[in-house]
Amino acid sequence: MSYHWDFSGVWSRWDLLLTGLVNTVKIAGISIVFGVIVGLLLAFMKLSPRRFLSVPATAFIEFYRNTPPIIHFFWFYYALPVLANVSLNPFLAAVLALSTQSGAFYAEVFRGGIVSIEKGQWEGARALGMRHSQLMRRIILPQALTRMFAPFVERSFELTKTTALASTLAYADLLYQAMLVNSETFRPLEVYTTIALMYVILLVTASTLARVAEARLTAYR
Amino acid sequence: MTEPILRVTDLQKYFGDLHVLKGIDFSVEAGERIAIIGGSGSGKSTFLRCLNFMEMPSGGTIALDGKPIGKPHGRDGARRYPESELCTVRERVGMVFQQFNLFPHMTVLENVMEGLLTVKGMRNAAARERAVRELEKVGLGTKLDAYPGKLSGGQQQRVAIARALAMEPEILLFDEPTSSLDPELVGEVLRVIRQLADEGRTMLLVTHELGFAYHFATKVIFLADGVFHEVGTPDDVLKNPRQERTRAFLERFTEFGF
Structure with a gap:
């Protein structure tokens, strides 16, 4: 093997890759926010004793958890316009695909955090005369949050990696930009190795920040 | 009678x-x-x-x-029991549990103050004063800022008693x-x-x-x-x-x- 690595093509189109990285961070960030909203909604619906709330939530969660992510990208981009006569731009279609599916996963993370709090904590709070809303806010959620944190971060990293599928809709994320650079330079080895390392740097940085935050959350243990 | x-x-x-x-x-x-x-x-x-x-x-x-x-x-x-009525009853009838059921994310003092603040709506200073008094009574006046996880079982149960007492149950x-x-x-x-x-x-x-x-x-x-x-x-x-x-x-x- 006497391959001569040549990163000059990658360097010359560095601006394209950087735009791609920014777009990847942007779409991941926005999808996490919407995913959390969807997830909270689904979690409380599923926890509800009222079946007209819990049954649809369970169905939604199972549907999105058990389908390949790329289907949802195609569905929102190609199928929704047929159904609703609206066409979404690639960014919006990708955000919807990412936040609905990760919402389903987040819902299980949130619900799991809440139900993992021991029965005694609910009883201890109730015995003081606290109302359901008070004990949720003061006793259950603060403890559940610290337990949800690690799986939440894990799930958010999954989501960030899944954003690469947005390139199939021609959204200018890191992977899409890499494909552009590759078509100009014909250097797939250098291009794809570079962006793989960019994903690694992004997520390792994020996980370091997450560990600091987690250490603060769980300081009482 | x-x-x-x-x-x-x-x-x-x-x-x-x-x-x-x-x-x-x-x-x-x-x-x-x-x-x-x-x-x-x-x-x-x-x-x-x-x-x-x-x-x-x-x-x-x-x-x-x-x-x-x-x-x-x-x-x-x-019978049907509305939440507001049950909350009033539980304020008047306190309970100490076998497993203490202290709130692990709060200090000893915060545990005892919690019901006073959220249920009785007391001001911070007044709640603190009462909580300290109850904790001193059960011999834990020096553990106010400790977290329950750092206490022995006996100390935890005494905090739980102080927490119940602070609500002044009948x-x-x-x-x-x-x-x-x-x-x-x-x-x-x-x-x-x-x-x-x-x-x-x-x-x-x-x-x-x-x-x-x-x-x-x-x-x-x-x-x-x-x-x-x-x-x-x-x-x-x-x-x-x-x-x-x-x-x-x-x-x-x-x-x-x-």
């Missing part, structure tokens, strides 16, 4: 098909200290937990100051407060309960500590198979039981006595 604070009429409790409490009639007057004893599975904890609605009664009525709690609902004698329920403690820590908790007895507080205690029950209680109840088998003074029930069932139960406890 004075009106009882708490009156229970025909209390029934089912867990599925299992009939746990089979029609209990019972009342508590101010200043009474009642020890409830019985084998495991006899329903004694369930009975106590019905009194502050940690368990919802399946039938019968519980009345505080002569006023029945909840509203009749349906034909089978079950009745205090103890659900096997020493059963999950190492033997050498039982004494410090019992001493605090004894101290509350000297203050004339109205208390109900479910316990396996028969010796303590004898000295603590004004009345002892032996519960078996979901009914009150024998009720009387500590001397009656613990020293001269009339029922064969009570005698058999007590013998199992004194088997290895010395």
